[in-house]
Amino acid sequence: MKKIGRLDRPDNNGSAQLFKNPLLEKLSRTHISVPISMFLVISIISFYYAVKLTDIGLGLGILIMLGGLLAFTLVEYVLHRFFFHMEPDSGVKDKIQYSIHGVHHDYPKDKDRLAMPPFVSALYTAIFYFVFTFLMGDLALYFLPGFLLGYAAYLFVHFAVHAFQPPKNFLKVLWVNHAVHHYKDPDAAFGVSSPLWDYIFGTAPKK
Secondary structure, three states, X not given: OOOOXXXXXXXXXXXXXXXXXXXXXXXXXXXXXXXXXXXXXXXXXHHHHHHHHOOOOHHHHHHHHHHHHHHHHHHHHHHHHHXXXXXXXXXXXXXXXXXXXHHHHHOOOOHHXXXXXHXXXXXXXXXXXXXXXXXXXXXXXXXXXXXXXXXXXXXXHHXXXXXXXXXXXXXXXXXXXXXXXXXXXXXXXXXXXXXXXXXHHOOOOOO
């Protein structure tokens, strides 16, 4: 089993100090509502400009948004599996991997580190916008809201599975899968907001 944290108890309830500088340490934390609100607001603004400034029909625009949502679930899976869980075969990689994700596996109940800090989220959003615009032109104004809504949904689900008891409905599978990923097999169940790509790529938890 791959070890991506540094503690012997992955259910530790505490919190790690990543930086000695108190300002950097504070900036490494965020309340989950901040990035979610940011993505929702940017999505609304982008959708507004898509409707007002482009000749793209609303029906097609909605389909493009759904495409953006689906694309996010794939990006989420790929980043989680291959970047967040990369093999730390050097000191630099070890520091990056631990700061980005290993610390979360050591302290999965630390609610202040369930999302990237706001300035990192803002940088991601700007990069997404310019890349999507370069690739799609005006279509990006519809694609970006779908993608960011997927990101917001991922953050909400990730927070919920760590903060609340599993519901007694079809959403329970998300809680179970993420618990398997944290406490039984870190090489399985990389999809947080959706198990779709785990089934497609063969990393779904074994029953």
